[in-house]
Amino acid sequence: MNLLIDQWIPVRPLESGGAVKISLRELLCGEGKWELCLPRDDMELAAMQLLICITQALFTPKDGKELMIRIARPITVEEYESSIRNFADWFCVDHPKQPFMQVRGVAAKDPTPMDKLLAGVTGATNSCFVNQAGLADGLCGGCAAIVLFNQASCAPSFGGGFKAGLRGSAPITTLAQGDHLRRTVWLNVLHEEELILNFPWHRDTAPQKPTWIEPLKAGETIPAQRIGVVRGLLWQPAHIELLPPVAAEICSCCGCRTDKAYVAFNKAKFSYTVSGTWPHPHSPRIMTSKKGEIEEKFASFTTSAPAWTQLSRFVVQQQIDKTNTDGQQPAEVITQARKILPPQLQKLHLLIGGYRNNQASVLERRHEVFTLNHGWDKHSGVIGELVSLGRSYRDALYKAVFVFVNGVKDVKGAGVKINQAAEAQFYRRSEPTIEETLARIDFADPAPELAIMRASLKSIATDLFNEATRPYLNDPQLIKTLAVARRTLFKHLNNLEPQMNTGGDNGTAKIP
Ligand SMILES: [Zn+2]
Incomplete structure (x- = not known):
């Protein structure tokens, strides 16, 4: 053959x-x-x-x-x-x-x-x-x-x-x-x-x-x-x-x-x-500076977080310099696509795949296609902003549920491990929102589409918080815990609104 x-x-x-x-x-x-x-x-x-x-x-x-x-x-x-x-x-x-x-x-x-x-x-x-x-x-x-x-x-x-x-x-x-x-x-x-x-x-x-x-x-x-x-x-x-x-x-x-x-x-x-590292042209690499030496390795799925959380390193180059201790280098084929694609082809359909493993054992397979609207190649900062915003809504939910589970100071926690499940649900439900935003966003004027994305992610985070805590609503010992946790959620969600970005964190909860 x-x-x-x-x-x-x-x-x-x-x-x-x-x-x-x-x-x-x-x-x-x-x-x-x-x-x-x-x-x-x-x-x-x-x-x-x-x-x-x-x-x-x-x-x-x-x-x-x-x-x-x-x-x-x-x-x-x-x-x-x-x-x-x-x-x-x-x-x-x-x-x-x-x-x-x-x-x-x-x-x-x-x-x-x-x-x-x-x-x-x-x-x-x-x-x-x-x-x-x-x-x-x-x-x-x-x-x-x-x-x-x-x-x-x-x-x-x-x-x-x-x-x-x-x-x-x-x-x-x-x-x-x-x-x-x-x-x-x-x-x-x-x-x-x-x-x-x-x-x-x-x-x-x-x-x-x-x-x-x-x-x-x-x-x-x-x-x-x-x-x-x-x-x-x-x-x-x-x-x-x-x-x-x-x-x-x-x-x-x-x-x-x-x-x-x-x-x-x-x-x-x-x-x-x-x-040394052979610069395989089909894979993104990440660089870290350790004691003056630059370590380079290929990006991989090390957690259950979905591919979009790493999207920035798939398409945006970042050098190690005074402000960045980490660098990233997209796959050379993506770098080439950015240079050569004529305007009518410049919507990038980015195919992402790989395994998550524990040594020789494969835990998970990943395979996704993201469509990035025209202009992705010229306004790469927007992709970083979008990913960071998506992660921040996940953090807001995670922190609030963390407070509900573990309590704060003299407020008793519910003691049930529901934060991992809430996080997994957030990733699952937010995926379509992230995909649609990437495909529709006007990279030269991203604010309107980012506002729609904020509203959608906010409602997903709120719904998931309510769903996760609903079984405990009638427990009189947890009424106060729930109130504190809900306050934590709203505080973090409000911090993500554009006009509220200057609001500081007054430390309702310490997250590891
Ligand atoms: Zn065959």
Whole structure:
């Protein structure tokens, strides 16, 4: 199964119609408008990234002008064929010597079932609720390539000494989404000049081959600045070998017909060190200054807070300087989108995905698309203001419920743990408000839309406070507690009104 030649991309037509498989050539050279079609959104995101990485590796446009032509229309079959000519044997899942993202001859005591390659199917406490049964029973070659790539690049390692990908265990991926699959792929391919800005060592490292063609050496230390674009995008941190496929009829993942399916693989620990951070172009990074040293890492979902609470770091660059001890760098593909998109495309559909993990265990999958109205690229401060306002309403509710639960001074607390639930409810109910505000706001004149958002979030916070405390209304011992907590809520909500912003905090409650 060759990813450059065979039909392996599971898609459905955007208009209407059932799932089919197309080849990369049909995707890049055809007029068809497709969307990916897999049973899990993280698998679709992995398939998307794999397509972007292959296209970046083999079809890098020379400048922004050429990239715009690629975004606008398909490439010709001749262009396709001449670009893949020298690379066909890099992308065979079942190559006898150098199979895609694998190593031949991996020695393992026992084979590992395929479900270990599908992040979060086993091991997580909630896995039976979010996966259909039998998802990993037997995978076609295309799905096998997608899960190999996902495990290597986006998911936590197998644990127990296995290394994670170049972005760490569970990076957030942010991409610009186009109106159909081909356009999304090109929107996230960096043109040559942008590539050199992001990877100043690009020209020197361009001849490098992927890790399964030129293997890493055990124990070696590799400076991140010596890893080329293709090698880094398709980095395989572990030693993995799919066992020979067995006869099959249907792929348990994409549901398409297949005459053979992969059911198990061998894995072996393999150790090396990458020094420094490789600037992966699909992920935002955060920088912290500690004792004069700048530490850099990829943004991740470390709490249950929704993606919008981190929106600022996904789209706004911030340098470390006298006023900021933390810095943030959006994914290079988003930075490029900001520079090249023509006015009619400047509404950004920001695709955000990733896992929340505890070491090798996946706790949660995230997948969201935010639409940012025209002007997001020129008025980035507004995004920070909007996010901070959203978080402040969450804080107001949380502080008030905290007072109700824990009491203050001589006022007894209710002693029931309801603040976490109230916070989770706030995030759930406020999400549509935040999404609509981002999609509608006039970034040059944000005040009217922010006022509507304030009113909506205020009413959500008030409703949730009432719902959380209602069961205790008739408890005579808590009447005073409830009154103090309600006062705390109104004080914090009032502080968020624009004209009241100068009002100080008189310290009704101390929150950890
Ligand atoms: Zn499949």
